[in-house]
Amino acid sequence: MTTQRTSGRRKQAMAAAFVVAGLLTTAACGGGGSDDGGSKSGAAGFDAANNKVAQASLAKKGGTLRFGAAQDADSWDTTRGYYGFMWNFSRYYSRQLVTNKPAPGKEGATLTPDLATGLAKVTDDGKTYTYTLRDGITWEDGKPITSKDLKYGIERIWAQDVLSGGPTYLKDVLDPKGEYKGPYKDTTADHLGLKAIDTPDDKTIVFHLPKANSDFEEMLALTSASPVRQDMDTKSKYGLKPFSSGPYKFQSYNPGKDLTLVRNTNWKQASDPVRKAYPDKITVKFFSNANELDQRLINGDLDLDINQTGMSPQGRQIALKQHKANLDNPTSGYIRYAVFPQSVKPFDNIHCRLAVIYGADHVSLQTARGGPLAGGEIGTNMLPPSVAGGEGQKYDPYQLAGANKNGNAAKAKEELKACGQPNGFKTTIAVRNNKPVEVATAQSLQASLKKVGINVDIDQYDGSQTTGIIGSPSNVQKKGYGIIIMGWGPDFPSVQGFGLPLWDSKYIQQSGNNNYALINDKTIDGLFDSYVNTLDDAGKTKIATEINHKVMEGGYYLPFVFEKFINWRSDNLANVYTTDGYSGMYDFVNLGLKNSK
Known part of the structure; x- marks a missing residue:
């Protein structure tokens, strides 16, 4: 994956002296102070969330989790997104058969069941993978998520002429000769003609690999293996408002400006062993300049940076001197x-x-x-x-x-x-x-x-x-x-x-x-x-x-x-940890707030 996956900020020229002055003026407003040991009422301490969980017990239900960003996603379409922060964030509104375990460090890079009841039943010398879906899994309109929705979502990867940009591992492994042409050119009645995937009933999905691949289940944990329902597929426009299978759904999205997710009231906690869904609302504000973003973080106006590529030099300098307890330094x-x-x-x-x-x-x-x-x-x-x-x-x-x-x-x-x-x-x-x-x-x-x-x-x-x-x-x-x-x-x-x-x-x-x-x-x-x-x-x-x-x-x-890199977390964030599953980023999926008002 190129650096595009956790793409660097668009560092546009700006009057740096003015920005640094602004950071100095507001430095006392939002951070945890220079004490890098942390406190319950303030930030957890320097590196407190680096490969370990910080302040998990302080997370409360409710409130608005506020992300900032100096760059929008390449796409919020689960088939097309390739930026690392998109894969991380998309777990709020999309689910897969299996996903990264919600845990810090190396444990976060191991797989755990999500829509499936368990990890794959692997047979035929590693060439057949069988999954059974959980009970109670639903779309945002309350209709059940079926094995056919998963197959269709994966088939969309073949539509590279319409949905280019995302990873194609599943296409390369399941159809190495390129015989399937994708669901939009599929002439079968149900547009589910990919022979490598069987759906014998609504709760069973079977993958037949022409040749074994020991990382196949890792590929099924990628966002590109999310279900998509045919009647809600808007093709190239799907990234503007994906249809949710997770605990949150799109309320509004203005590309390059802002994004708001609200609770999906048809999501059931009993059907989801991965997501805690602490906040009531999740917002993302996009900025044209990384230095302005860092200033807003230090002010306390935002909780964290969605891009997770580290603070800009100006912001980093102030944060290390005056707000070290708000920082983590992951690999x-x-x-x-x-x-x-x-x-x-x-x-x-x-x-x-x-x-x-x-x-x-x-x-x-x-x-x-x-x-x-x-x-x-x-x-x-x-x-x-x-x-x-x-x-x-x-x-x-x-x-x-x-x-x-x-x-x-x-x-x-x-x-x-x-x-x-x-x-x-x-x-x-x-x-x-x-x-x-x-x-x-x-x-x-x-x-x-x-x-x-x-x-x-x-x-x-x-x-x-x-x-x-x-x-x-x-x-x-x-x-x-x-x-x-x-x-x-x-x-x-x-x-x-x-x-x-x-x-x-x-x-x-x-x-x-x-x-x-x-x-x-x-x-x-x-x-x-x-x-x-x-x-x-x-x-x-x-x-x-x-x-x-x-x-x-x-x-x-x-x-x-x-x-x-040096990343910022606000005083109000709880249940924070970095994960190898998303290349040292904070794992977004179970972030909570100490004060939910």
Whole structure:
């Protein structure tokens, strides 16, 4: 998943001095004070909700939960949404057969039954998954949710000509040959012609996989596997007012301005083991500037940021000094990195790639990302610590966080000599122009590489056109992009949910490519094939670690950081915790308020 999933804020230019002055003026109004130990009446304390639950017993029924945002969702349609905060927020109005467990840290990345009575009954050597639906599950108009509604909701993924944008894992696994054309082109009487899914009765749904995939149930936990009722499907307009299967429903939505959810009175707590539904109302206010959003958070006008990508530098500075008890500092699940396309010389030679890895100043790169608190730990490999098989800084094959953290010029020059470029070479870094922190990272890399004879130009391309610019291998080669700066996080917490689009040769595409390095390694491909056929967790974890090691041994990537960020929670929030299920975000689904008036 690209950084789009937990998409960064649109940091528009503004009079920064005015904003900081505003933050200073209002700093005493809404925060928990400088005491980072917390209190029952105020904020819980610094990092009190980081991988643990803060003030659960203080949550009360009622009140209005107030989100702010500097960016709207890509879509609120459960089929089309791909931003991480959308997946998190959508649990208020959509349900799936299974979902992430409402629990902090790693436990939040495990699956629990939702619409289904239990996890799947898996038969036929991992190729058949059977579920039974719960009693009492209803739509917002009180009609029962049926297995056919689930099948139809999943079938919508095939309608990419109308509903593009969301994840397509289920389409790729259930119909690898692309034989089904989607419900809008389905000529069967009920438009439920996808042969891979059976609905023998309204409470039973059976999935038939042509080939086993050990992460299939993780894919069913994605928002794209939500039910949609045919008579309420407005196709491309569905995201303006989705029809609710959860405890809240859309009251109003003005794109880019505001969104309001109210209680779905036909939702029954007895039918839902996941959601507590504490607030009476949930509002989202969209701002055009991230600094204004942070000011409103500190004022106490809002409870939290829906985007969950960290406070802006100005707001973060004030918050850390005066309201530390309101802050958490989670690891996001993202890795920020540079990648070397092998189609651009001299990066077809591993020693030239290693010269960049050794020539980089990794502390400087970390500082450019925001430092240890707001940027993260120095990245040493390409598998997030939150993913099974990830080893964090324990696996540091190039000593990026150790002996070589400030770069190793002598080693870089050895590698340059080995790759036939003893006097260095020239290349271009491609970086998105709408990501200031990425531009700063490129400048840091440029400065350190110059010291070892590698001279780089920086090309700031239109960040909204990523797919056709760096996602086009022919364009990358034409432009001479030897280094691409990017970031990636897991769609679901496994090596398949993170690394398959990046490292498997089958995912090299002529447009929309994410295997920027053009890795075509039979060993890596074979490990992925083994992974999807391995059903035991220990075996999957072992293979995931092996894949990461093979990727790092190839020198295809320079990891910058295992990303961290600073997020705000108001004094009034209760039952707050970060979860690996949503890449270190607060789990929205069971947030409550201490004072519901």
